[in-house]
Amino acid sequence: MNEHVETPPVAIEDLPLLRASGLTRFYGDRIGCRDISLSLWPGEVLAIVGESGSGKTTLLNCLASRLVPTAGCVEYRMRDGTVRDLFRMSEAERRVLMRTDWGFVHQNPIDGLRMSVSAGANVGERLMAVGARHYGKIRGEAEHWLERVEIATDRIDDDPRAFSGGMRQRLQIARNLVTNPRLVFMDEPTGGLDVSVQARLLDLIRQLVADLGLAVVLVTHDLAVARLLSHRMMVMKGGVIIEQGLTDRILDDPREPYTQLLVSSILQV
Amino acid sequence: MNETAAIDAKDAAPVYNFAYLDEQTKRMIRRALLKAVAIPGYQVPFASREMPMPYGWGTGGVQVTASVLGPDDVLKVIDQGADDTTNAVAIRGFFEKTARVATTTVTEEATVIQTRHRIPETRLGANQILVYQVPIPEPLRYLEPREVETRKMHGLAEYGLMHVKLYEDIAKHGHIAATYAYPVNVNGRYVMDPSPIPKFDNPKMDDCEALQLFGAGREKRIYAIPPHTSVVSLDFEDHPFKVQEFSEPCALCGSRGVYLDEVILDDRGGRMFVCSDTDYCERHRPEDGTAPVAVWEEER
Ligand SMILES: Nc1ncnc2c1ncn2[C@@H]1O[C@H](COP(=O)(O)OP(=O)(O)OP(=O)(O)O)[C@@H](O)[C@H]1O
Numbered sequence A: 001m002n003e004h005v006e007t008p009p010v011a012i013e014d015l016p017l018l019r020a021s022g023l024t025r026f027y028g029d030r031i032g033c034r035d036i037s038l039s040l041w042p043g044e045v046l047a048i049v050g051e052s053g054s055g056k057t058t059l060l061n062c063l064a065s066r067l068v069p070t071a072g073c074v075e076y077r078m079r080d081g082t083v084r085d086l087f088r089m090s091e092a093e094r095r096v097l098m099r100t101d102w103g104f105v106h107q108n109p110i111d112g113l114r115m116s117v118s119a120g121a122n123v124g125e126r127l128m129a130v131g132a133r134h135y136g137k138i139r140g141e142a143e144h145w146l147e148r149v150e151i152a153t154d155r156i157d158d159d160p161r162a163f164s165g166g167m168r169q170r171l172q173i174a175r176n177l178v179t180n181p182r183l184v185f186m187d188e189p190t191g192g193l194d195v196s197v198q199a200r201l202l203d204l205i206r207q208l209v210a211d212l213g214l215a216v217v218l219v220t221h222d223l224a225v226a227r228l229l230s231h232r233m234m235v236m237k238g239g240v241i242i243e244q245g246l247t248d249r250i251l252d253d254p255r256e257p258y259t260q261l262l263v264s265s266i267l268q269v
Numbered sequence B: 001m002n003e004t005a006a007i008d009a010k011d012a013a014p015v016y017n018f019a020y021l022d023e024q025t026k027r028m029i030r031r032a033l034l035k036a037v038a039i040p041g042y043q044v045p046f047a048s049r050e051m052p053m054p055y056g057w058g059t060g061g062v063q064v065t066a067s068v069l070g071p072d073d074v075l076k077v078i079d080q081g082a083d084d085t086t087n088a089v090a091i092r093g094f095f096e097k098t099a100r101v102a103t104t105t106v107t108e109e110a111t112v113i114q115t116r117h118r119i120p121e122t123r124l125g126a127n128q129i130l131v132y133q134v135p136i137p138e139p140l141r142y143l144e145p146r147e148v149e150t151r152k153m154h155g156l157a158e159y160g161l162m163h164v165k166l167y168e169d170i171a172k173h174g175h176i177a178a179t180y181a182y183p184v185n186v187n188g189r190y191v192m193d194p195s196p197i198p199k200f201d202n203p204k205m206d207d208c209e210a211l212q213l214f215g216a217g218r219e220k221r222i223y224a225i226p227p228h229t230s231v232v233s234l235d236f237e238d239h240p241f242k243v244q245e246f247s248e249p250c251a252l253c254g255s256r257g258v259y260l261d262e263v264i265l266d267d268r269g270g271r272m273f274v275c276s277d278t279d280y281c282e283r284h285r286p287e288d289g290t291a292p293v294a295v296w297e298e299e300r
């Protein structure tokens, strides 16, 4: 089932939130991704799918300015409406953007959490980073977000080391959402989890994305994940985009032979 | 007098340059000190030298002291507030020998005071320099082990992590449990580790008339608080910074509002609380030699 596509959120605003053009990244002679242009609208979930090594993570990291592209540019529409070229912003501005208006969910929660401090501190960190100085309020917010990601609030003082994989991933999501970002990047957010845990997490992500009206760039090699979460899809192969369109259209009617192969091999259920 | 300390023939010791370090090295350290004074709270890297004492014994402080000391200075050295502990005696002896400077235990008489873990109780004046020995200069190290990242955080004044640490304290203990090396913001800009002094001493750093210099030998960093600089201890609105309070006065001199050490008297739980600043304590004893209050606490 995919309710989202029947009521595309594209009409929310007519300007894209994020726009990339000619984005290219080489690793020496090897292509990471090449000549990629895309636009992402507020509230839209864009899935980037493709086989291992096709350049998904490279593209995501370039979009999120965690990796400097060899060529091309990425523009972002700030909260005040101005459109900024990410790689012309100062590092200070970019870092503020990353911890306020953006989120980044790593495949491995260890890369996105502070494992040595409590769940509450993990969630509260961004608030403190933007100047929150009232312990009671920070803790209240942390409790609220733990609830939203279905972590019992009596675990607030536990380290993430004491959490299961699924809980860690939910904590990572809570930690990102506490500043009400408009855009969240996710790299295989359900990657390392077993199937039942995965299903629950996907459900939660879908709920949060819809409730909060988040724009998401979601990297996955799993078409089932893309089908469940995304409005639009891009298929990558060898560092380039070979097909793109509404998720339902691509899954129902894949045009490229490679996409047809992917769809037939993975969606046999 | 020229700057080479004469050595008695009977010592048969090598001729030291004044205050042990060669002039080039002192110049290098003074340049780092000038930069540190110009950017209060900022950690300036310097080429720390091998000193004839192990790390952890104040090699950073000793190098700073050696670089600011002149022949007319009067030096005081304290360790945990006391002039007579091994470390303090050794460093004082070191400068008596290598610089032939006068030394004192009286805070007011000193022009340079090297300290480990305390600020004297006696208010410091404009003619004085306080040199701190620093083991770990980086206040962000606890949560961020990467040096490249901590430098960036200082550069961009991204100090949210300091409050994460304080948050953890409150979550675990119900209050901010840090009692020493309590982080401060200097001049509204850099967050700084005041070295392992008790937080009791933090307010003394604020708007202090004396120049405060910090040397970390092993970590090769120097930082400073120029006179009359604002120094604010980090806290939360609903958990404001508070210094330790002692319910009893010093058992030897009767002073209140000073930092006290617990002294164990016997193996039956007998103990008393006395000034950690030995100079202050000795000069505040009653004339007749009687201890004003004997605070004995028997543990049942
Ligand atoms: N740091 C790097 N140094 C050199 N080559 C790299 C580096 N990172 C990625 N590559 C190469 O760039 C190409 C794209 O890699 P990328 O990690 O973006 O793929 P991916 O689609 O995310 O794969 P996966 O599904 O396995 O995560 C691959 O050929 C990869 O070997």
Ligand SMILES: [Mg+2]
Pocket: A056, A057, A058
């Ligand atoms: Mg990848």
